[in-house]
Amino acid sequence: MSRRYDSRTTIFSPEGRLYQVEYAQEAISNAGTAIGILSEEGVVLACEKKFTSKLLDDEGSTEKLYILNDNMICAVAGMNADASILVNRARVTAQQYLKTYNEEMPCEMLIKRVCDVKQGYTQHGGLRPFGVSFLYAGYDDRYQFQLFTSNPSGNYSGWKATSIGANNSAAQTLLKKDYKNDLSLKDACDLAIKVLSKTMDSSNMNSEKLEFATLSLSKQHEGKVIQKIWKDLEIDALIKDTGVLDEKNQDDD
Template identity: 85%
Template sequence: MSRRYDSRTTIFSPEGRLYQVEYAQEAISMAGTAIGILSSEGVVLACEKKVTSKLLDNDGSAEKLYIINDNMICAVAGMTADASILVNNARINAQSYLKTYNEQIPCEILIKRVCDVKQGYTQHGGLRPFGVSFLYAGYDDRYQFQLFTSNPSGNYSGWKATSIGANNSAAQTLLKKDYKDDLTLKEACELAIKVLSKTMDASNINSEKLEFATLSLSKVEEGKVIHKIWNDTDVNALIQDSGVLNDKSTEDD
């Protein structure tokens, strides 16, 4: 009987559900894990890389990490084609606000504008929801460092640490266990590596399977936000320094 209600986003089932939105969320649960961790010194985003072919020439660009403006970056889980549309929308909104008010757009205002677009695609016939969830890392003068997540329904919420994508429940459990409010940026990076190493379906982890980005304040120029998408060499060095490889070899023994 429920099959009558799952072809359009505008028709509720007798239980009050929108099946197309749930299908979009199911598509996200099949995507690689993405983790965001808020620290006292910045925000860390770490993603499981699904496309690992050595033949792929991506010019060093990330598969699941995007720079939105000078103060915000994001990670995605789900359909990257859908993500590209929404990231472009976010960039246009950010630059429009900067042009109008001569200051960077506050994080939550930008996220709300993108989520309004996502919600609009759940209430019009002939459209389908965007099959992608986002982790937003940002900084503004009022609320300092912030971490938000949003889903295909248009909902968004702020977090200290969270995850999206595959093995979401396991990652959340590990984050609840090990997260502390006074984490440094380095400790947050190590925690992200630790959680991904235990949730990814891989015997060992390296830069071919991970993407990493951080957002922090410059120690030289006051108030300047620095966002960095890490290269393969830096990611491998971080994995080595975190001791995850040693921990995994001990577990195997």
């Protein structure tokens, strides 16, 4: 039945569905899990890397994490080529706002501009939706730390903790169970690792399979936002500190 209605993004099915948008969301559900957690001291983004190889020179580069401007970073799930187009669009938009008003663009305003582009690709013939979802971590003077997610339809929403990608339902269940409003940044990092350890397919969790980033405020320079994409040694130390590998080994025994 769907074949009659899925050849164009502009055709609604009798149930009011846009199948091309649903196909894009299905592509995202096969991507690596990405988790975002909001704390009182900052925001944590943690991602599962699907493609790993010892021959890959990934020093200084990331597969799932991008810096948008001085106040925002994002994690992606889905088609990285589509993500690159939207990330570049967001960067240009943020710099144009900074040039015009001499201040960083508010987080939600930037996200809305990107979502306007995504929505436009669902209502014009000859186009297909972007097959990527985003987790945005940002800070501005009005709303402080913020966490947003957006999907291929152009919808976006704010969250305290959420996930996108594969095993999304399981990750959401674990976050609902363990999330607390008064989490510190360290607690949020530990929670992200624990949730990923239970949703990832791999039994051996290490820095080759993870990307990790935090957004926080500098203690030395008031109001300065620190965007930190963690190095492999730091990720391995965090995994060891949380003890998730020991818990997994005990479960296997």
